[in-house]
């Protein structure tokens with residue numbers, strides 16, 4: 001019998017170590033190259049199976065009605081797929097979300113919540129999707145969802161759905177939340193966005209890392225120039241953190257981060273971050289923590 005509950009399920013944040021915009025698809029979506037890095041700071045979700053088929057979010061998320069929540073929408077998609085495969089309605093689920101990640105922060109919070117929910121429900125409902133099938137199910141809801149289900153640091157291409165595992169350095173990050181929510185669409189549709197960065201190869205990134213041990217010395221974030229122009233608090237955070245080494249925005253912003261070889265380096269900088277900003281340190285992860293938890297039963301792979 002599968003369990004009826006899964007509590008304390010992590011939904012970690014991601015950082016985009018670099019993010020290049022290489023072009024645009026016919027449908028207007030931008031072609032990217034990026035390295036996604038998982039870190040040990042994020043939201044926490046709790047799941048309890050319901051027998052009446054309802055999916056309910058039991059916690060409030062200001063500004064996001066339950067029906068719009070990526071978690072609820074992802075679970076509805078999984079319910080439909082369950083019914084198609086098994087010829088009977090799917091069970092339901094109560095979901096509680098302890099939200100720590102800021103919205104519009106470029107940390108992938110909503111996508112990570114949805115990915116954790118898909119992995120948990122696939123297990124609790126015994127839906128039987130494999131990892132690739134779960135990734136494909138999540139993609140239409142958000143380009144970052146497949147990465148979180150993939151569950152390891154990755155070089156991504158396309159709109160973020162073509163993933164290859166990549167080794168990154170073990171390190172500590174300091175992340176500053178500049179206190180603004182950046183809408184991804186506003187960055188991608190900006191006139192000044194450069195969309196013609198020359199494609200790189202995964203080997204270029206790996207070779208750089210081996211010779212320099214410097215996570216942020218490679219590439220750039222092409223979305224950063226536009227985001228700092230439109231959102232001055234992001235520019236201020238980049239400038240402040242940049243005085244301690246490479247500082248870069250993650251995703252479409254607003255959060256800004258820097259990498260440190262050891263925890264002491266991160267702690268020292270965190271201690272002097274101006275009080276007007278929320279800031280935290282996080283360690284790099286090699287695997288998504290849900291994978292270790294669910295693989296006990298061989299469910300994810």
Ligand SMILES: C[C@@](CO)(OP(=O)(O)O)[C@H](O)COP(=O)(O)OP(=O)(O)OC[C@H]1O[C@@H](n2ccc(N)nc2=O)[C@H](O)[C@@H]1O
Pocket residue numbers: 016028029030031032105106107108109111141142143144159160184185186188250251252253
């Ligand atoms: C930029 C990235 C990098 O990891 O993450 P975030 O910073 O949002 O976390 C992702 O590509 C975010 O992808 P996704 O989560 O699907 O973006 P959405 O918020 O749904 O996209 C909002 C809008 O941005 C534009 N958009 C988005 C992704 C993309 N590759 N090209 C685009 O042109 C589209 O107009 C889309 O309608």
Ligand SMILES: Nc1ncnc2c1ncn2[C@@H]1O[C@H](COP(=O)(O)OP(=O)(O)O)[C@@H](O)[C@H]1O
Pocket residue numbers: 063064068069070071101102103104105106107108109110111113114182184251252253254
């Ligand atoms: N569970 C969720 N957590 C956060 N945001 C969500 C969630 N569900 C839907 N959203 C919507 O997705 C938007 C992007 O949020 P998020 O994924 O946290 O930021 P980003 O894409 O910048 O990393 C939010 O502004 C919100 O409207």
